[in-house]
Amino acid sequence: xxxxxxxxxxxxxxxxxxxxxxxxxxxxxxxxxxxxxxxxxxxxxxxxxxxxxxxxxxxxxxxxxxxxxxxxxxxxxxxxxxxxxxxxxxxxxxxxxxxxxxxxxxxxxxxxxxxxxxxxxxxxxxxxxxxxxxxxxxxxxxxxxxxxxxxxxxxxxxxxxxxxxxxxxxxxxxxxxxxxxxxxxxxxxxxxxxxxxxxxxxxxxxxxxxxxxxxxxxxxxxxxxxxxxxxxxxxxxxxxxxxxxxxx
Numbered sequence: 001x002x003x004x005x006x007x008x009x010x011x012x013x014x015x016x017x018x019x020x021x022x023x024x025x026x027x028x029x030x031x032x033x034x035x036x037x038x039x040x041x042x043x044x045x046x047x048x049x050x051x052x053x054x055x056x057x058x059x060x061x062x063x064x065x066x067x068x069x070x071x072x073x074x075x076x077x078x079x080x081x082x083x084x085x086x087x088x089x090x091x092x093x094x095x096x097x098x099x100x101x102x103x104x105x106x107x108x109x110x111x112x113x114x115x116x117x118x119x120x121x122x123x124x125x126x127x128x129x130x131x132x133x134x135x136x137x138x139x140x141x142x143x144x145x146x147x148x149x150x151x152x153x154x155x156x157x158x159x160x161x162x163x164x165x166x167x168x169x170x171x172x173x174x175x176x177x178x179x180x181x182x183x184x185x186x187x188x189x190x191x192x193x194x195x196x197x198x199x200x201x202x203x204x205x206x207x208x209x210x211x212x213x214x215x216x217x218x219x220x221x222x223x224x225x226x227x228x229x230x231x232x233x234x235x236x237x238x239x240x241x242x243x244x245x246x247x248x
Contacts, residue, residue, distance in 0.1 A: 002229060007097025017100060020078035021107040027074035028082045028111030029118075031066045032202050037119055038062035039129040048127070056188050064181025071173035075160075080173065083196040084108055085224035089153035092228035093236070095161055105198075112202030120206050128207035131192035131200045131216055138215050141191040145219025146226070148183040149195045153227035155179045162236060195220055 011017065042055045051059075071080035079096075081087045087104045090096045096104070116128060133141035160172035184193035194200045200216035 002092055003094030003232065004091055005094065005097050007099040009099065012097065012099045012103060017103070020100075021103050023074040023077035024081060024104055024107040025111040025114075027070040027078075027080060028108045028198055029115045030073075031063075031070035031082050032112040032115035032199055033119060034066035035059075035063045035199065036116055036129065036203055040119060040123055040126050043129065044123075044126060051189070056185060060181040060184035060188065060193075063184055064177040066177075067180050068173050068177030071176050072170065075173065078104070082108060082198070083152075083220075083224075084198055085149050085196060085220035086153055086156055088221050089156070089224035089228035090161060092225045093157070093161065093232035108198040109201050112198040113205045114202075116202040116206035128203050130203045130207050130209050130211075131194050132212055133191055133215065134189060136190050138212055141212070141215045142219040142222075144187050144191040145194060145215060146223040148187050148191075148193060149220040149223030150227045151183060151223075152176070152179055152195050153224040154231055157227060157231035157235075162231070164236070191215065191219070195223075197221070 038059050042051070042059060043049075046052075046055065067082065070082050074080035074082065079090075081090070081104055084105045087096060087101045087108070091098060091101045120126070120128060136144070155175055156172075159175045180195060183195060187193035192200075194216045197217045197220055200213065204210050204213050
């Protein structure tokens with residue numbers, strides 16, 4: 001059962017909420033800077049050559065490490081979402097209000113955009129790698145993104161947002177980083193392995209290229225929403241009051 005709640009402006013503009021938005025902005029900026037930066041570095045080292053298995057592994061590891069750190073650094077302030085699909089999945093399960101979630105989205109998108117603009121500046125205008133499907137159709141790309149984002153948000157619930165588990169400390173950020181790295185290895189050559197509309201949005205803005213960008217909103221939001229619905233209904237027995245940071 002969907003537990004979406006609109007929320008109040010007073011709650012969404014409280015000091016705690018504003019600090020959460022700032023934390024999401026900073027953590028998303030640092031995550032995207034490292035993740036996109038690893039792809040730019042690969043292009044620099046290979047002189048724009050095609051992505052090979054070693055490059056895919058390196059980029060997946062960079063994303064896994066960066067997300068692990070990003071979630072850990074923001075967890076106690078904002079919950080460490082760093083991803084509109086994660087925020088949406090948690091909203092579906094009643095862990096964050098719609099209004100607060102929208103401000104999370106703004107902070108995440110701004111963080112990703114600033115990260116990519118900074119990368120353009122510090123790399124002297126190196127080409128900005130954007131997400132795009134390869135060897136599959138855009139519809140197949142959407143399905144791919146649904147599956148891998150479901151895995152990500154399901155992991156968030158299982159390791160961090162399930163009230164029966166309590167705090168798992170560093171295990172939750174580590175597991176979240178690992179599933180993202182694994183999913184990039186699986187989906188990177190096909191859909192790009194985004195799982196994160198903000199991660200796709202920042203490079204698209206910096207490059208001025210939104211071709212096929214809808215894939216990276218529709219797929220992750222459906223996948224994240226389904227994960228929140230399934231885990232919330234099947235495994236979380238009682239409704240939890242709507243709040244801000246539910247994990248870890």
